[in-house]
Amino acid sequence: MHLHEYQAKELFTRYDIPIPRGRLVRHADEVDxxxxSIGGNAWVVKAQIHAGGRGKSGGVKRVEGLEALRKVVTSLLGSHLVTPQTGSVGLPVSAVLIEALTDIHQELYLSLLMDRSRKRIAVMAxxxxxxxxxxxxxxxPDLLLTTHVHPAGGLQAWQGRRLGFKLGLSADQSRQFSxxxxxxxQLFIDTDAVMIEINPLIVTAQGKLLALDAKLNLDDNALYRQQELAAWDDTTQIDKAEVIARGHGLNYIRLDGDIGCMVNGAGLAMATMDLIKLSGGRPANFLDVGGAATASRxxxxxKLILSDSHIRALLVNIFGGIVRCDLIAEGVVQAIREVSVNVPVVVRLEGTNAELGREILKKSGLNVLPATDLxxxxxLAVSAAEGHA
Structure with missing residues (x-):
């Protein structure tokens, strides 16, 4: 789960991590x-979206004078900001962060993230x-410094001081950095984060460190014990289909292809998409129905897959280990009858009750293309999609 910059900075404040003076604005009449409250006659306005590259796309602007500030905030609120990370549609801007200007002497990069290969938290600077x-x-690559945190001992002060000196900071600044x-x-641990990034972490003209930006991503699997932060989730920044999928316990990600995929198991789903590409097609989505799939799910x-108007064919690929293939078949029949399906459907069932599942599909009288292997x-799915173009 992603947090907005202003949300990450609220957490920074709780942990005494210095940030610039700023105010969040959701309506133009809050600007004055x-x-x-911030003071001064020049400010930085930052659009709040779940994507990087805002500065290069007009989402971060330096303005002077109150009239210019009103104009910039008004132009951003309610707009869709397109960055290299959002795609052509962009993301809606429902809030902007206004911050005081800072006197920058030096810009640093700092992040904490999970290094799964080392099974430790990595600090990168x-x-x-x-x-x-x-x-x-x-x-x-020589400019990127990395150190790892031992899970038993935690981060040690000397690790921070060593990184500070390697970054060229003075003794006092290295202590601040540490x-x-x-x-x-501690924030990383307490919030079950998977990544915290400050870019840039600046050294002011007075020699003080300040987090000018903030990104914080949380572990979705730990949200059950982060109820306050889970409530901060901004679903306007997520594809509506993905929001609906969450409500049904489905793992869904929309892609830009035209062959819909419904698979059980993340690994099998990735393999299915790879084979579609290898066969000359383009997968339209990643969708894992999970091991506890029911007919209704x-x-x-x-229905979720077919809500995408670009779909030209649908591939159902189920390996019945925990899930039973006859339940999948019943779900497919139920869905085809409930939804107006006007695209070819290819079904491959293997594993528990696979024969029974195939029999259910055959007796349904529906136009389903059976397949014996992936x-x-x-x-078949690629050929069907081409024929339905």
Whole structure:
């Protein structure tokens, strides 16, 4: 689960991590009061969306004067901001963060994230703050410093000081960096985060460290014990179909292809999409109905996939281990009868009660294309999609 910048900074404040003075604005008539509260005659306006690249796309603007501030905030609120990470439609801007200008002496990069290969939290830092960190890692990997946290001992102050000195900070700034990093680590642990990023973390002209930006992603599997933060979820930043899928316990991600996929198991779903691509087609979605699929859940999954107007064929690929293939077949029949299906449906069933499932589909009288293995199923789906173009 992603948090907005203003939400991440609220958590930073709770952990005494320094941030610029700022106010969140959701309506244009709140601008004057926000400007008065922050002070000064120049500000930075930041659109609040769940995507990076805002600055390059007009979502972060420096303005001078109250009239200019009103104009910029009004233009952003209610708009859709398109960045390299949003796709062509963009994401809706329902709030902006107005912050005081800061006197920047140096820009740093700092992040904490899960290193699953090492089974430890990794701390990454660089003096190339404010830049695309992926490009830095590719072109100048020596600028990216990494240290890992032992799960038993936790982050140690000396690790922060060592990173600070490697970044070229003074002794006092290295101590600030170490203290900030320890607080950030505690925030990471307390919120069940999977990633916290500050880019840039700046050194002001007065030698103080300040988190100019903030990104924080939470572990979805731990949200049951993060009730307050779970309530912060902004579903306007998520595809409506994905929101509906959550309500039915389905794992769904919309893609840009035209062959719908309904599979049980994330690994099998990825393999199915790979084989569709290998066969010359384009998957329209990732959808894992899970191991505890029921006929009604399968029907809902079917409807969800077909809500995409770009679908030209649908591939159902089920391996019956925990889930029974006859239940899947009943769900497919139920969905086809409930929804106006005007695209070819390819079904591959294997495993528990697979024969019974195939028999249910055969007796249904519906126009379903059977497949005996995944390779055949993917080729049938691609051919069907081409014929339905």
């Amino acid at each position: 009061q926000a400007a008065k 660089s003096n190339a703050g404010g830049m695309d960190i992926e490009a830095v890692a590719l072109k100048n 203290n900030l990093l320890i607080r950030l680590y 399968v029907a809902e999954a079917f 390779a055949e199923a993917s080729k």
